[in-house]
Amino acid sequence: MNAERDLAPLAPSVVRALNDKLYEKRKVAALEIEKLVREFVAQNNTSQIKHVILILSQEFALSQHPHSRKGGLIGLAACSIALGKDSGLYLKELIEPVLTCFNDADSRLRYYACEALYNIVKVARGSVLPHFNVLFDGLSKLAADPDPNVKSGSELLDRLLKDIVTESNQFDLVGFIPLLRERIYSNNQYARQFIISWILVLESVPDINLLDYLPEILDGLFQILGDNSKEIRKMCEVALGEFLKEIKKNPSSVKFAEMANILVIHCQAADDLIQLTAMCWMREFIQLAGRVMLPYSSGILTAVLPCLSYDDRKKNIKEVANVCNQSLMKLVIPEDDEMDEAKQSVTLSDEPNLEEPVSKPEAASSGSLDASGDSNVSNASVCTVTSSERIQVTLNLDGIVQVLDCHLHDTSIGMMTRIAVLKWLYHLYIKTPRKMFRHTDSLFPILLRTLSDESDEVILKDLEVLAEIASSPAGQTEGFGPSEAAEPRPSQVELHVPIRNSQLSSSGPKGLECSPSTPTMNSYFYKFMINLLKRFSGERKLLETRGAFIIRQLCLLLNAENIFHSMADILLREEDLKFASTMVHTLNTILLTSSELFQLRNQLKDLRTPESRNLFCCLYRSWCHNPVTTVSLCFLTQNYKHAYDLIQKFGDLEVTVDFLTEVDKLVQLIECPIFTYLRLQLLDVKNNPYLIKALYGLLMLLPQSSAFQLLSHRLQCVPNPELMQSADGSRASASSRRPASSTIDYTELLQHFDKVQSKHLEVRHQRAGRAEQPERRVVL
Secondary structure (H helix, E strand, O other): OHHHHHOOOOOHHHHHHHOOOOHHHHHHHHHHHHHHHHHHHHOOOHHHHHHHHHHHHHHHHOOOOHHHHHHHHHHHHHHHHHHHHHHHHHHHHHHHHHHHHOOOOOHHHHHHHHHHHHHHHHHHHHHHHHHHHHHHHHHHHHOOOOOHHHHHHHHHHHHHHHHHHHHOOOOOHHHHHHHHHHHOOOOOHHHHHHHHHHHHHHHHOOOOOHHHHHHHHHHHHHHHOOOOOHHHHHHHHHHHHHHHHHHHHOHHHOOHHHHHHHHHHHOOOOOHHHHHHHHHHHHHHHHHHHHHHHHHHHHHHHHHHHHHHOOHHHHHHHHHHHHHHHHHHHOOOHHHHOOOHHHHHHHHHHOOOOOOOOOOHHHHOOOOOOOOOOOOHHHEEEEEOOOOOEEEEEOOHHHHHHHHHHHHHOOOOOHHHHHHHHHHHHHHHHHOHHHHOOOHHHHHHHHHHHHHOOOHHHHHHHHHHHHHHHHOHHHHOOOOOHHHOOOOOOOOOOOOOOOOHHHHOOOHHHHHHHOOOOOOOOHHHHHHHHHHHHHHHHOHHHHHHHHHHHHHHHHHHOOHHHHHHHHHHHHOOOOOHHHHHHHHHHHHHHHHHOHHHHHHHHHHHHOOOHHHHHHHHHHHHHHOOOHHHHHHHHHHOOOHHHHHHHHHHHHHOOOEHHHHHHHHHHHHHHOOHHHHHHHHHOOOOOOOHHHHHHHHHHHHHOOOOHHHHHHHHHHHOOOOHHHHOOOOOOOOOOHHHOHHHHHOOHHHHHHHHHHHHHHHHHHHHHHHHHHOOOOOEOOO
């Protein structure tokens, strides 16, 4: 028989037995093959050994007949047993046909293949390591086999292979990593369990340094961490925990930079366990790697900032994210602001669109990051790591500012995130002011809009940033200052108000009050004041609900005199007279009642210095938008004769209900502690006749109301009322006790008051005519 001749040296009885459907007969044939191969080994007849293996592979294991394949598998296992320690010479020929049977449709045949390979590996031991990848690939498929018997057999083979790897020092980790990186993305639970079990084994082997290749598999590990199986998630947690322990022990050998973006992506995962684990890793990376993480700051902030607004259901993530945020902020140091002037000029000329504002929040919302590839030259700085080691890191300030800007534009983010963003901006303006002022024009509009936030704490932080912008010396740097900045874009709030020459060239002391800034303020200060008033003008609700709060806080953060001086100067040129009157009333109330302005009130009360008189004149001209506030300013500055002259002019004004309401409030204010000195001066009738006359003038303006009764009772307490009948030339007045005040041209101030009130009257008439409903008035 040709078949029998072709299959020599196998006896025909052995061939028939191998093809038999009964396992026992195939087993007998296998014993005959084992005996035959042992004889060939004793004779050192390698050609016959190879021929027998080839026959068993081609004619049996790879046969189309299932029983023949089963016979071939058991025959190959018998060959391996017979070869013993020499089986390593024939492993490729022995293993390949068996692995092919791993893909057989018959589960029984797959089981026999697994059994055969177990016997081959058991005999060969460490000799199989050069073929580890193909064995691992086959096992990873059997790990997900639906048949429990096959799966059980693969587990036995898997444990054997792990034992071999553990006891060997010849494992080819470099060659294995690509296969591991590919298989780790499997979605099958059993395959994932198989992968994790191998990673745990490799981690436990002292001679295998899997940490060097962690960047290759870290992403896959985090994906497995989101598996539906609790057991697999737990195994993955253990594996990641072991890696993190090793990272803490040997931080110098860790490739932090290569894993930074991977963590950024998983810090934004929807799965809580993945997000928390990734955030914990990020915390350790920032603390261990330090400034090495700076180039990835924009991505880290993209992931961390939203977590700061989590509620108690994600408290753990929020707490870790907060530590990450604080640690990252500490990495930014003043040295990051240093730059070579030549490089600076080149960078600015090469990047004309550097200050363009971000209008699309999605620009920084993705997890994909650019660490340093596109960073410009001016962002490079050198940081001293140790006394002998200097490394160059790149602070991607443009990317950081873009992320912060996007988060401020996103109205859906929580309060704590907005506060963190503002803290970051403040920190950057403190640590890197020169670089940050390149972004001020693009940040300015959103910072102004943030003043409308519903949270007082957010507004406070926002004001701190704006105050730092307005007072930082870097704001005056040529080339970075607002006056040299790029042309304003349509999407931005205008940063200047056209100044009419006719208003600035007036004669007298008025010319003194128009200096927009002082040595402690930069050129952004005046522009901030302009835009703040524009904000109040366009959003009256903000002025009503938060206006006083905002201005009072600014007086704490900046110089109160500068604030009132500049706002009065701007309001002097305000075309919306109704807003000007409202704003003046708000400022006057703050000036008279806020504890923060105690020193400023004392400065105005005496008018002893040229600066205080200059401030009074500046305030007075704007305060003229509101007659009653003008009188109160005169009371504050003890200009009682001028207050009396003003009240005399009230008879020529249109007295509305609103006007009388303000007089009522002024009477209430006179009874407050702020005007204690004024009430005490009523005892000195001889030297304060115009104070008493002014108060009586207010009394005559009031209708019979509670305010009328209050002021009337106060005036009844004035001693010796007949002394009020004094001639101007025979009595010493308050102004005579303050000769310095004589430098103020009160006549010119009265003329200015008349001029401003005439404009108000004209505007009211025009408004009434348009509405065809005359304003209700009470005329005295």
